[in-house]
Amino acid sequence: MIATWPETRTPGEHVLTVPDVMERLKLGRSTVYDLIRSRRLPSLTIGRRRRIPARAVREYITNELEAAA
Numbered sequence: 001m002i003a004t005w006p007e008t009r010t011p012g013e014h015v016l017t018v019p020d021v022m023e024r025l026k027l028g029r030s031t032v033y034d035l036i037r038s039r040r041l042p043s044l045t046i047g048r049r050r051r052i053p054a055r056a057v058r059e060y061i062t063n064e065l066e067a068a069a
Contacts, residue, residue, distance in 0.1 A: 017052075018050055021052050025061075035060070036050065036052070040063075041060050043056070
């Protein structure tokens with residue numbers, strides 16, 4: 001579990017793995033990494049592991065919906 005400061009943590013805030021994002025967005029691994037590389041999907045590296053804030057996935061979906069409208 002990742003420790004966060006209580007005053008900055010929002011309820012239900014967590015980070016996802018690349019496979020989690022793949023499942024949620026129904027995308028392939030290379031597409032998720034392309035989104036990360038192009039900075040359309042913010043992420044962080046912890047050791048050798050890539051993590052994506054759940055909030056970033058929600059924002060990505062919102063931005064894509066707005067762009068499509």
